[in-house]
Every structure is written in structure tokens, then in C-alpha cells.
Amino acid sequence: MLVIRTENLSKKFKNVTALDNLNLAVEKGDVFGLLGPNGAGKTTTLKILMGYLNPTSGSSYILGEKVSPNNTSYKKRIGYLPDVPAFYPWMKAEEYLAYCSELAGLNSKDSESHIQKLLELSELEDVKTKIGGFSRGMKQRLGLAQALINNPEIIFLDEPTSALDPIGRREVLQMIKSFSGSITVFLSTHILTDVERVCDRVGILNEGQLIAQKSIEELKKEYFESALELNLSGQKIEQFVQTLAGLEWVEDITSQAGMVRLVASDLGLAQNKLPALIAEYNLQLESFTTAETTLEDIFVKLVSK
Amino acid sequence: MGFKALFKKDLKEVLKTYRIYVIPAVFIFFGLVSPIIAYYLPDILASMAGEVRVELPTPSWRDAFDQYFSNITQMGVLAIILSLMGVIADERSKGIVNMVFYRPVSRLAYVFSKFFSYGLLLSVSIFVSYLACYYNATVLFPEVPLAATFQATFLFWIYALFIAALTIAASAIFTNNVAAGGVGLGGFILVNLLPLTHEFFDSYFPGALQNSMGEILRGTTTMSDVIPAILVTVLLALFLLILGGYIFSRQEI
Numbered sequence: 063m064l065v066i067r068t069e070n071l072s073k074k075f076k077n078v079t080a081l082d083n084l085n086l087a088v089e090k091g092d093v094f095g096l097l098g099p100n101g102a103g104k105t106t107t108l109k110i111l112m113g114y115l116n117p118t119s120g121s122s123y124i125l126g127e128k129v130s131p132n133n134t135s136y137k138k139r140i141g142y143l144p145d146v147p148a149f150y151p152w153m154k155a156e157e158y159l160a161y162c163s164e165l166a167g168l169n170s171k172d173s174e175s176h177i178q179k180l181l182e183l184s185e186l187e188d189v190k191t192k193i194g195g196f197s198r199g200m201k202q203r204l205g206l207a208q209a210l211i212n213n214p215e216i217i218f219l220d221e222p223t224s225a226l227d228p229i230g231r232r233e234v235l236q237m238i239k240s241f242s243g244s245i246t247v248f249l250s251t252h253i254l255t256d257v258e259r260v261c262d263r264v265g266i267l268n269e270g271q272l273i274a275q276k277s278i279e280e281l282k283k284e285y286f287e288s289a290l291e292l293n294l295s296g297q298k299i300e301q302f303v304q305t306l307a308g309l310e311w312v313e314d315i316t317s318q319a320g321m322v323r324l325v326a327s328d329l330g331l332a333q334n335k336l337p338a339l340i341a342e343y344n345l346q347l348e349s350f351t352t353a354e355t356t357l358e359d360i361f362v363k364l365v366s367k
Numbered sequence: 368m369g370f371k372a373l374f375k376k377d378l379k380e381v382l383k384t385y386r387i388y389v390i391p392a393v394f395i396f397f398g399l400v401s402p403i404i405a406y407y408l409p410d411i412l413a414s415m416a417g418e419v420r421v422e423l424p425t426p427s428w429r430d431a432f433d434q435y436f437s438n439i440t441q442m443g444v445l446a447i448i449l450s451l452m453g454v455i456a457d458e459r460s461k462g463i464v465n466m467v468f469y470r471p472v473s474r475l476a477y478v479f480s481k482f483f484s485y486g487l488l489l490s491v492s493i494f495v496s497y498l499a500c501y502y503n504a505t506v507l508f509p510e511v512p513l514a515a516t517f518q519a520t521f522l523f524w525i526y527a528l529f530i531a532a533l534t535i536a537a538s539a540i541f542t543n544n545v546a547a548g549g550v551g552l553g554g555f556i557l558v559n560l561l562p563l564t565h566e567f568f569d570s571y572f573p574g575a576l577q578n579s580m581g582e583i584l585r586g587t588t589t590m591s592d593v594i595p596a597i598l599v600t601v602l603l604a605l606f607l608l609i610l611g612g613y614i615f616s617r618q619e620i
Contacts, residue, residue: 137469144465147466148461152383161375164371165373167471
């Protein structure tokens with residue numbers, strides 16, 4: 063069952079096309095990562111889905127309801143964390159969550175225990191200072207807690223880990239991972255390792271266009287490359303790389319500080335031929351590894367096309 | 368939609384931010400000092416004149432309240448505009464509203480909640496300020512009438528709420544609080560200039576209320592004469608709030 067869908071969604075800001083015919087489809091229970099470099103249109107997509115921006119053309123649907131600023135029927139069932147969460151500085155964390163709970167139309171008595179759980183989850187239960195004195199990480203955790211106040215069916219997270227330290231990031235990612243299957247997560251990020259750790263499916267956005275929308279496994283299968291990494295020392299590394307670049311079975315080759323990475327059309331052939339070539343150029347082989355295709359390799363390949 | 372939660376939060380905000388000090392302080396200050404200034408003004412002027420002999424009529428309670436209304440229709444109104452110009456514009460520019468409007472909350476309710484919470488602060492401030500002015504006037508002057516002074520203050524209260532509605536509506540439309548303040552100030556100047564241009568505006572527009580305060584004190588007009596201007600002011604304030612909420616709800620944030 064599709065819970066988020068966009069149809070030919072486009073957005074122009076004066077002469078700049080931020081989104082160009084975006085067709086997204088997210089299944090219930092997925093952890094979906096919208097991946098793209100800065101300025102690709104991720105935040106614009108989320109703001110349109112939240113009803114904060116009007117699309118120039120096309121439409122979007124959440125839980126089967128058409129998104130518009132005045133359609134509130136699905137809004138009780140979603141949560142959202144913007145890229146830079148902003149709060150009332152004079153409030154305390156518990157007070158803010160109680161306010162969000164009331165805005166969501168929840169009964170204040172019923173939500174008390176839920177607020178305590180969320181404060182524990184975001185490790186803010188003992189914090190008595192006002193939000194104005196919070197660090198960026200604390201604000202991010204409180205932002206995530208407010209997005210969960212109404213036990214949403216879908217949460218939209220815009221760059222949820224960008225402001226966090228490594229420990230905070232790991233905790234947030236673990237939290238997101240734990241939602242898998244129960245809450246649909248739509249998260250935008252440019253941090254590829256985050257996506258690899260938690261997402262089931264990804265959409266890769268570049269210059270407003272969706273250039274891929276698949277599961278990570280499907281992407282890896284489709285863009286699988288036989289890559290080899292050689293750590294070499296010697297005088298003639300540059301000549302060695304130039305020779306390899308001219309060979310038919312070498313699809314791509316890069317070299318930096320003795321580390322040569324090559325993508326071969328036939329891995330077996332490469333493994334047979336390379337030792338003789340290394341010897342011919344009088345190079346010393348320090349290490350030799352077959353590299354696995356990472357999401358980063360796929361992302362860079364797709365985005366730089 | 369969401370008005371109750373928003374209003375409860377806005378009331379807390381009124382109590383916990385600087386606005387709880389600014390608006391009451393300005394109004395109560397002028398309530399306290401206006402009768403004193405009116406009472407001692409002839410002595411002050413005489414001492415400044417030196418050798419020149421200055422003959423001034425003995426001040427009365429009317430001078431105290433003239434002084435009071437003159438102060439609060441200028442400095443009081445300025446305090447309202449400066450304090451309220453950022454109530455929505457600031458929350459928009461800081462991104463606070465992004466955490467609110469993805470929930471089932473209407474932007475019109477947001478605008479009205481701001482108006483009612485700050486309107487309440489303003490009402491209490493004006494009432495306490497009036498009590499302060501009335502008390503000091505009764506100490507310094509004989510026979511201060513309760514009805515006329517209260518009626519004139521009532522007219523100022525309606526006028527002040529109109530200015531608050533105008534500034535809050537501007538704050539909902541503009542993301543920059545200086546622009547919102549500019550519109551509030553421009554609107555304030557306009558409603559005061561319009562009565563000078565045509566008799567219709569002099570009888571029915573918010574600026575008419577300001578003129579009527581003095582006339583009520585002098586007994587040259589009655590409250591029933593001012594009812595059309597009161598109704599127009601209230602309806603105009605309501606219209607401005609709805610317009611502000613409507614434009615805000617159609618804007619991208």
C-alpha cells in the first residue's frame with residue numbers, strides 16, 4: 063500500500079527549477095531515504111509534502127489524501143522534523159511536548175505518560191533548563207520527540223542527523239531503524255552511510271530530478287562493479303596507470319598517492335593480467351583488494367552522469 | 368482549529384516574555400504621571416519663565432485626563448506597535464511555525480489566538496492604567512467624574528485593540544517584523560489622517576474615537592453618538608484579522 067505518492071511534482075522559484083517532474087512512491091512501513099547533494103531539492107520536496115510550499119505543477123498524496131495547506135484530515139497521522147528545528151526559547155522540553163500533544167488534538171491526561179516516554183527516549187527527562195539554552199543536538203532530539211508525540215503512521219525527517227555528534231547520530235539512527243515495519247519513515251539526507259544503515263529504499267535526487275528509486279540491494283545489483291584496489295610503490299606508477307587506462311577490459315581507473323582503483327569489465331582477466339604489468343613497471347605491490355560496490359560509488363556515478 | 372492549545376500557549380508566552388513588562392509599564396507609567404504633570408504644569412512653566420509673568424488657568428481633572436489620553440494615544444500606541452509587530456513575523460522568520468502547521472492547526476486560529484492573548488494583556492494594562500490615573504486625579508483634583516473618564520477610556524480601549532489587530536494582521540502577512548511595524552505605524556497614521564479629509568471618516572472611522580475621548584470629557588458628545596464609530600472600528604479590526612489570517616494561510620512558509 064502506497065502511503066506517500068507524488069505525481070509529476072514540479073517547483074520553480076523564479077527561473078530556478080527546484081523540482082522537475084518528481085514521481086515518488088513510498089510503501090507503508092518502508093524506511094525511505096531521499097538522497098541528494100545540497101541543493102538537489104530534498105527540502106523543497108519535504109516542504110511541499112508538508113503543505114508549506116505550493117507545487118508549480120503536479121500533486122502529492124499522503125495516506126491517500128491530497129496534500130494542500132488547508133487539508134487537515136491526514137495531519138493527525140503524521141510527524142515532521144524540519145532540517146533546523148526551531149522552538150519557543152522560553153519553554154521547557156516537557157512543556158513543549160505537552161503543547162504539541164494539544165495541537166495534535168490529544169487528551170492531556172492520556173498523553174502524560176507518552177510525553178515521559180519520549181523525554182526518556184530523547185534523553186531530556188532530567189533537563190530542567192529552557193529550550194533557549196539547549197545545544198543543537200538536544201534540539202534535534204526534542205524535534206524528533208515532538209514528531210512522535212501523536213504516534214504517527216508516517217514521520218518525515220529532513221536531515222535528521224546532520225547536527226549530531228557521532229554518538230547522537232548512532233542513537234537517532236538506531237531509533238529510526240527500530241521504526242522499520244511499524245512507522246513509515248521518509249528521511250532526506252546527503253549522508254550516504256546513514257542511508258545504508260537504516261533505509262530499505264532510496265530515491266536519488268539530483269538538480270530536482272529523480273534519477274533512481276529502488277531498494278539499496280537493487281541499486282547495488284544494477285550498478286555492481288568489479289573494482290580492484292592496488293596499493294603500489296615505485297617510480298613508474300603514473301606510466302602504469304596510463305597503460306591500464308588504454309586497455310579494453312579497464313572501464314575506469316583512478317590513482318592517488320600510490321592507491322590505484324580500477325573497475326574492470328572482467329574481474330578474472332584483470333586478476334590474471336595485473337601481476338605481469340606490475341612487474342613490467344618494476345612496482346612493489348603493498349596490498350591488493352577487491353572492492354565492494356558501495357552506495358557512495360553508485361551515488362557519485364549517478365550524480366556525476 | 369487548534370485555537371484552544373494556541374491560546375493557552377500564547378497566554379503563557381505573554382506572561383513569560385518581555386511583553387509582560389513593556390505594555391503594562393508604558394500604560395501604568397502614563398496613568399500615574401499624567402495627573403501629576405497636569406497639576407504641576409503651571410508651576411513648572413512659571414519657574415521656567417523667570418522674570419516673565421505667566422498667567423495660566425487653574426488646572427482641573429480634565430487637564431489630567433487630556434494629558435493622559437494625549438500620552439497613551441502616542442506613546443501607548445507606539446508601545447503596542449513595537450511590541451506586537453514581531454508576534455507572528457518573528458515566529459515565521461525563525462521557522463517556529465514549521466513545527467506547528469504540519470499539525471491540524473488553522474493559520475486563522477493562529478492569528479486570532481495572538482490577538483486575544485495580547486488583547487487581554489492590553490486590556491488589563493489599560494484598565495490598571497486608568498485606575499492609576501483616576502486615583503491620582505482624585506487625590507490632586509476635586510470632583511473627578513467616574514462615568515465620563517471611564518467612557519473615554521473605553522473608547523481608547525476599542526481604539527487600542529484596533530491598532531493591535533492592525534499590527535498583528537501585518538505581522539501575519541510580512542515575514543519581516545520591521546515591515547509589519549511599518550504597516551502598523553502607517554495604518555495608525557492613516558486612520559488619524561482620514562477624519563481630516565472627509566466628514567464620513569470623522570464620524571465613522573477609528574480616528575473618530577480619538578477625537579471623541581476629549582469630547583466625552585467635556586460633555587460635548589455622548590456615547591450614543593460614538594456607537595457608529597465603535598461598530599465600524601470593531602468590524603474593521605475583525606476584517607483585518609480575517610484578512611491577515613486568509614493571506615497568511617495562502618502564503619508559502
